[in-house]
Amino acid sequence: MxxxxxxxxxxxxxxxxxxxxxxxxxxxxxxxxxxxxxxxxxxxxxxxxxxxxxxxxxxxxxxxxxxxxxxxxxxxxxxxxxxxxxxxxxxxxxxxxxxxxxxxxxxxxxxxxxxxxxxxxxxxxxxxxxxxxxxxxxxxxxxxxxxxxxxxxxxxxxxxxxxxxxxxxxxxxxxxxxxxxxxxxxxxxxxxxxxxxxxxxxxxxxxxxxxxxxxxxxxxxxxxxxxxxxxxxxxxxxxxxxxxxxxxxxxxxxxxxxxxxxxxxxxxxxxxxxxRDVPREQVLTVRRAMRPAAAGEADTGEALSPTTTVADAIGTVARTGTAARVVDGGRCIGVVDHRGLLGVVAGLDGDGKAAA
Amino acid sequence: MRARQWIVAAGALALLATTGCGAADMTKQASPYADAGGTRTVTLSVQSWVGARANAAVAGYLLEKELGYRVDTVQVDEVPAWDALSQGRVDAILEDWGHPAQEKRYVEDKKTITPGGDLGVTGHIGWWVPKYFADAHPDVLDWRNLNKYAAQLRTAESGGKGQLLDGSPSYVTNDKALVTNLGLDYKVVFAGSEAAQITQIQQFAKKKQPFLSYWYEPQWLFNEVPMVEVKLPEYTDACAEKGTADPSTVNCAYPTSTLKKFLNADFTRKGGEAARFLKNFHWSKEDQNEVAQMIAEEKLPADEAAKRWVERHPDVWKKWLP
Amino acid sequence: MHGDAAGPPLRSGPEPHGTASGARRPPGRTGNEVDRVSTATSPARPASAAKAKQTAAGAPGARPAADPAPGPDVDPAPGALRALWARPAARKLLVLAAAAAVLVPPAAMAWGSGAWPHALTVDLTGPLGRANDWIIDNRDHHWLFLYFFGHISGAIIGAVHAVYTVLLALGWAGVTAGAGLLAWRVAGVRVAATTLASFAVCGLLGMWVPTMRTLALMIVAVAASVAVGALLGLAAGLSERMFRALRPVLDTMQALPAFAYLMPVVLVFGIGVAPAVLATVVYAAPPMARLTALGLRATDKGVLEAVESLGATSRQRLLTVRLPLARRELLLGVNQAIMMALSMAVIASVIGADGLGDRVYQALSTVDVGSALAAGIPIVLLAIVLDRTTAGMASPRRLWAGAPRGGTGGHKLTTARTRRATVRFATLAAVAAAALVTGDKPWPGDWTVAIAAPVNDAKDWIVDHLYTGLPGIGGTADLAGHYTGWVLDPLRDGLQGLPWWGALLLVAALAWLIGTWRTALTAVLALAAIGVLGRWDVSMDTLSQVLAAVAVTLVLGFAVAVPAARSPRVDRLLRPVLDVFQTMPQFVYLIPVVALFGIGRAPAAAAAVVYALPAVVRITSQGLRQVNPGAMESARSLGATSGQQLRHVQFPLARPELLLAVNQAVVLVLSVVIIGGLVGGGALGYEVVFGLAQGDLATGLVAGAAIVCLGLMLDRVTQPTKAEKKGAGA
Known part of the structure; x- marks a missing residue:
């Protein structure tokens, strides 16, 4: 919000x-x-x-x-x-x-x-x-x-x-x-x-x-x-x-x-x-969890806005079972899959890698 | 709007209020209670002793009943009363035991007070012992023998010496000098007020205890507690002169003084009937004592006592009416 | 720190000084305060002993009888001496001892070791006498008098005259009805009933006119006191610097006996109503100023900030926030000003204030207790009425009056408003009608009851039976003799025999142990000033009387306060008695006191005890009652007897109040010293009376100043002050 x-x-x-x-x-x-x-x-x-x-x-x-x-x-x-x-x-x-x-x-x-x-x-x-x-x-x-x-x-x-x-x-x-x-x-x-x-x-x-x-x-x-x-x-x-x-x-x-x-x-x-104790998935967005789309991925899967929280994305990914696309202005800027999302929850995403 | 500005403004305002409207002579400001409600008011000074209250009671009663004034009485001590009289805060003092310094200042120099003639009573100050004690030991009446009785007159306050009881601080007294100069084994104990002194004397009398006290006549207490005067070295003019120069050298008895009345100068001029009446006021020691006793001993209200005396002695007061 | 103003009132009834005590200073209920006081007072005794040794020539038994530590106070054994050094109190003494070791030998060498050395005195008789003469000679033409004092005096007289005229015009029925309705309006039906009854009694006693005069004087004096006090308080409340400058002045003024204010105004204004009102204003304005300042300074900082954040100007802040929020303190201030003014109005009769005080004073001269009482009762009643009315206004229940409790607030509010308007209208109508009916008549002459005679009979009977007839101890006469011979004389001789530098050191040590170095300095300077004024011996006499009377007061006070604190019923019975004793003009009980105890210092002490006892009882029982119920409960649960509870819990925990009680006892006893002069107390009191009576202002003023110094010194010595916070960082 x-x-x-x-x-x-x-x-x-x-x-x-x-x-x-x-x-x-x-x-x-x-x-x-x-x-x-x-x-x-x-x-x-x-x-x-x-x-x-x-x-x-x-x-x-x-x-x-x-x-x-x-x-x-x-x-x-x-x-x-x-x-x-x-x-x-x-x-x-x-x-x-x-x-x-x-x-x-x-x-x-x-x-x-x-x-x-x-x-x-x-x-x-x-x-x-x-x-x-x-x-x-x-x-x-x-x-x-x-x-x-x-x-x-x-x-x-x-x-x-x-x-x-x-x-x-x-x-x-x-x-x-x-x-x-x-x-x-x-x-x-x-x-x-x-x-x-x-x-x-x-x-x-x-x-x-x-x-x-x-x-x-x-x-x-x-x-x-x-x-x-x-x-x-x-x-x-x-x-x-x-x-x-x-x-x-x-x-x-x-x-x-x-x-x-x-x-x-x-x-x-x-x-x-x-x-430290903040539930990261509630605050961080999918921008943080996404990786560049591999071939074909840019067209398939659920579309998420870049401001979607990781927690919401987890729900989507869990429901669909596949990676979801992050779409900004109709253009796919990346995909999130369960690995990336869990990495954020676990804090493995690393500090130096600021969001784009 | 700083605090200081407030203060300055308030101060300036106060100053303006107090100075802006010309001079105000506070020696011409009468009591705020005077002339309230359209009555003509006479303010009499009443000193703390009962004789003075008797004067004021009778004068006040006649002024109110015969002449239609309203009378206020104010009790202040003698010297301040002179000051108040000069300022017009009281209109008259009816019984003055002699205050040469004040008389010179206000009557002769400033002319704010005028003499009102004699009261008709003579006053005498001295040392007195109760009659029951004098009867048992007649020689106590000579001051030379006083030291013999010092032991009997001892109290807690006087320590190892005999007690000479003195009264109100407003009274004229040479007692400390007298005790020293006459070589007496006594200590002057100041009762601090006449009321306290009288109470103490009454208490002694009740127990028939001996005492030696500074006292004066006319005084109503003599009727309740008969007292006899102790003879002191005779009063002489030389001794009086010496005493005026240095009060600590006095070694003779007190003089007998003619009690006088004094009126405020303005009141004398503008007071009309009241002023003339007060100038005429003149009665005897017996008259005064009669009223004083009704007030002090029978505890009658001053008004009531005056009424009774007035009913009994029309021959005396008729002459005073202007 | 505004606990003193907003804290629980120390009284419920009228008490010119007791109420003042409520405002005087906070009982200081913080934990570390208690702790600090306990460490400070317990070593007082060994400390002074050590000092006496150190000063070698110190007279034995010269220590004041009133030990400022009323609680259980254990003398440390010699072995505990080492522990003593670690205490801050010991450090203070060490410093003092060092200073003494350096200063005393040369001083003693130069000026001897007896009473205050003559070489160090200043004789003010000449200058003061000349000033007096100058004033009298110039009063009618010097510009200072014509354009300044004259106007002040004129304005006062004019105002009193105007009020008095209005009161006379209203007539007795108008005044009674008006006062009753006013009381009803601001304080409720019960107070209104009290008011009606009180005014009726004033009339019945034949005291209507004097009562109206006193009332007129009071109204003017209180209005002026409130105005002056509020202005000063406003300044002090808004400006920190002003507050710091004013506080010690106000503190000091409230510690001074009322009589002390009479001399200077008489010097300038002579005898009469104007100086009486002025003295009253000087006496009654400080509590108003103090409470106003406290109220303003205590404004919730959060509210102030919020208002500032909304863009309020400082004037808006003052008018819409600070003053409304300080309303309780302001009303308390008015209440205090009234009570102080009333007690002063009586004393001012000595300088010609007229009214009820004058009637009491006149009755005194005929040794007529009955008449004095007849004039004294209206004073007490006035005090009660005025106190209850103003206290009613200030009570929290009425403070935010009009606050509807229920949800349908708006409706209730309007009905309340209509009702109030109705009441107001009815008030005006009733007063007008009453005034019309009675015209300007004072109380009808035949509606009076003479109480003088029966009262006098009763007094005589009591005196006769007490004077000699008390079983066991003989009678009051013997009691007075013993008190004088066994207590007062040795104490006086001891104090007078004390070397002057010894007395200074003693005072310094006591004041420093209980307070700060500032209070110690003030105390020592005050004592030295007495010496410089040439009143050393006389003051030591007065001091001995004060100390002995304080000791008696405290013993009696604690003895009464303990049962009063334990049993609500005793407390309820005691309360009206205390009220009466505290407001009754002291003049009234001078005669019985003399009749019982004879002339001298003993009756003076008795009068002082009677006067100071109520405040001491009240503060003490209040303090004992306020002890944390949790602590009491735990003590009880451990099986402590009531004696143990008292010793181990109540006394230690109520220590601040007990110390306050000591301080109040000292201040109050001292304020009766001059009254004591009227019954043979002698010393300074007599000199002031003498000065007033003889117009010898040199004597009177100097003695008055000595009393003031004595008061300052005693106040500082018994006043536990919080140590000033050091450093701004805290």
């Missing part, structure tokens, strides 16, 4: 981040690019009393994609997403939204950015306990100065969209965690932003509810094609909803690519270790 959405992505980046640093501590600005940048975290803390949260990070978020930033706690991913709208002021580097320099924005422009172009959903919801669901959802519009009737109508619509119709007059304290996060989502959607930023939105929820919410987000993405930046520490979640994933460690992006690239071709041992 992620592959389907990825098709909608165009090349113009929504967010373009270059050489971004965020250093906490005294005289943080001397760290990026200086000698201190070479030190390890402990040494740096000893030496300068500084902690690097984001270290020389660059990436682009493309129009319409779900860009996931993943990493363990303390890897700097939450700081990174806050830097995008300068909820946390970056130490150095550049951030552009639709080509516009975010770091150079004055207060007013920044406020406009937050109000209209990028809305955020938080791990702990950040709802106002003294307001009703409806007023919470309408809050963003309220501070924009939208009239009461209009914003309430809009809010009602959003509440319905996230499936909370009928609960408009409850207060957050009377809702379950999942419901509260739906309110948070509705609030972010109410302003109709260009980009949605999610900061570990489902980490505080029960597994079942988390799944529901993931599907909800996925549905929204499919229906509206909104660009999303999604922070998570959960690899399964990242693989499920991400078009592209940036994997962070100690403030650095260690690998950035599609789920398939991450799982199929880990950039280093850390990533490899990270994705």
């Amino acid at each position: 992620s592959a389907a959405a990825a098709g909608a992505a165009t090349d113009a980046p929504v967010f373009s981040v270059r050489n971004l640093w965020k250093v906490f501590g005294p005289h943080a600005e001397r760290v990026p690019g200086g000698e201190l940048a070479e030190l390890g975290p402990e040494a740096l803390r000893e030496e300068a009393g500084c902690t690097v949260a984001v270290r020389d990070v660059s990436f682009d978020v493309r129009q319409g994609e779900v860009f996931v930033v993943m990493g363990l706690s303390g890897s700097g991913k939450s700081t990174l997403v806050r830097c995008l709208t300068r909820l946390i002021e970056p130490t150095s580097g550049t951030i552009a939204i639709d080509g516009e320099d975010v770091c150079g924005m004055d207060k007013g422009a920044l406020r406009e950015l937050r109000r209209h172009r990028a809305a955020m959903v938080f791990q702990h919801f950040g709802l106002l306990p003294h307001r009703t669901v409806l007023d919470n959802v309408a809050y963003g519009l309220e501070i924009q100065g939208v009239g009461k009737a209009e914003r309430r109508e809009k809010a009602r619509e959003m509440v319905a969209k996230v499936g909370l119709a009928g609960l408009e007059d409850r207060r957050p304290g009377q809702l379950s965690g999942g419901q509260q996060q739906r309110v948070g989502l509705a609030r972010a959607l109410a302003a109709d932003p260009e980009v949605l930023l999610f900061d570990e939105p489902f980490s505080a929820l029960d597994p079942l509810i988390r799944r529901d919410m993931q599907e909800e987000v996925d549905r929204l993405h499919r229906e509206e094609g909104r660009t999303m930046v999604f922070i998570t520490h959960d690899l399964a979640e990242a693989l499920r909803i991400g078009d592209r994933i940036a994997l962070m460690r100690d403030g650095r992006v260690v690998q950035c690519g599609t789920p398939e690239e991450i799982v199929g071709s880990p950039a280093d041992d850390y990533v490899r270790d990270f994705v």
